[in-house]
Amino acid sequence: MTTRQVPTFGVEEELLLLDPSTGVPVMRNREVADRAASLGLDVQLELTPCQIETSTPVLHTADELLAQLDRSRSLAASAARACGAAVLAAGVPPILPTSGPITDTVRYRHIAAEYGIIAAEQGICGAHVHVGVPDRPTALHVGNHLRPWLPVLLALTANSAFYDGHDTGYASWRSVLWSRWPSAGPPPFVRSPEHHAQLLAQMKDVGAILDDGMVYWDVRPSARFPTVEVRASDVPADTADTVLLAVLVRALVMTALRAIDDDVAPPDTTDHALRWAYWRAGMSGLRSTLVHPLTGRSAPAGAVIDSLCSHVADALAESADSAWVETQVNRLRTRGSGADRQRRARAATGSIAAAALSMIERP
Numbered sequence: 001m002t003t004r005q006v007p008t009f010g011v012e013e014e015l016l017l018l019d020p021s022t023g024v025p026v027m028r029n030r031e032v033a034d035r036a037a038s039l040g041l042d043v044q045l046e047l048t049p050c051q052i053e054t055s056t057p058v059l060h061t062a063d064e065l066l067a068q069l070d071r072s073r074s075l076a077a078s079a080a081r082a083c084g085a086a087v088l089a090a091g092v093p094p095i096l097p098t099s100g101p102i103t104d105t106v107r108y109r110h111i112a113a114e115y116g117i118i119a120a121e122q123g124i125c126g127a128h129v130h131v132g133v134p135d136r137p138t139a140l141h142v143g144n145h146l147r148p149w150l151p152v153l154l155a156l157t158a159n160s161a162f163y164d165g166h167d168t169g170y171a172s173w174r175s176v177l178w179s180r181w182p183s184a185g186p187p188p189f190v191r192s193p194e195h196h197a198q199l200l201a202q203m204k205d206v207g208a209i210l211d212d213g214m215v216y217w218d219v220r221p222s223a224r225f226p227t228v229e230v231r232a233s234d235v236p237a238d239t240a241d242t243v244l245l246a247v248l249v250r251a252l253v254m255t256a257l258r259a260i261d262d263d264v265a266p267p268d269t270t271d272h273a274l275r276w277a278y279w280r281a282g283m284s285g286l287r288s289t290l291v292h293p294l295t296g297r298s299a300p301a302g303a304v305i306d307s308l309c310s311h312v313a314d315a316l317a318e319s320a321d322s323a324w325v326e327t328q329v330n331r332l333r334t335r336g337s338g339a340d341r342q343r344r345a346r347a348a349t350g351s352i353a354a355a356a357l358s359m360i361e362r363p
Helices: 029-038 062-082 106-115 136-157 173-178 193-206 239-261 271-284 301-311 313-318 322-335 338-349 352-358
Strands: 009-018 043-045 051-055 086-088 126-132 219-221 227-234 289-291 298-300
Touching (some): 029 051, 051 062, 062 086, 062 239, 126 239, 136 193, 136 219, 136 227, 136 239, 136 271, 173 271, 227 239, 239 301, 239 313, 271 289, 298 301, 301 313, 301 322, 313 322
Antiparallel strands (some): 009 051, 009 086, 009 126, 126 227, 219 227
């Protein structure tokens, strides 16, 4: 068995820009990005102008990650406020604007022309966790081991109950909208780098993607970094939830690397079984049942979360994250997911717009 160092990690968070008086998305990502740059924060533009993305540097510990995320959200909120906007961490806009333009770049205009209303309604926000791995073939192999656990990560971070002024009945409506892209959602089982290249070539041939950057699978080798990238989650409601997500993802990657070293085969989870598990996680969040990744059967959400923590217990001990995860999982059991908190905010404020405004990020 190979001895490995605890891998580094980093996070990208997508955030919404809202009108601070109405809660309607505002199309000011370029202005906010320019203002953020003057504050020392690099902000990326997303497909629709009501979205921005922040990213952390390469980090080693949960405490480092929490400090970076707190800084990023605070500076993003300051930049937005200077531009007459506010920042909300939610998977989808609770209220929709009357029109939804596309960010004006050559690539984004091309995507909009090819994919129509799917692109126009892409004002959705996730969190992407990068974990360092030795090489691209290893990243593909790790992805096979992670596939069954992706719906559990979605349930933990579900944070998009409201859309277009309505309660969707889902904990993560983002996951439903996201699934409309032909290249999104759980990845197929990848047999080899050659198989991966063949899949990408087929996707380009049929128009499912225009370029490699449109491979939106929820676990994939990063195109830019020596990492495996996990993208299954809504952007969490607060930074502690994001850190919990990242720590668990890193532990899943470490557990997968250990299994690869020990020549343990990945779980044999079919594509259709993953689809059911995603639907259940997006519908329920942490409120009722999930699909257990190891049995494929329905189980209480709490028991599935316990199984995840047990599955990665050795990795959490190795990275010194066991206490953090126990504390934050217990916090989630008490407070519920972001979707649960959204619904409580609506009950307290009386409207979805007021609930959204009550949850905006403060500088």
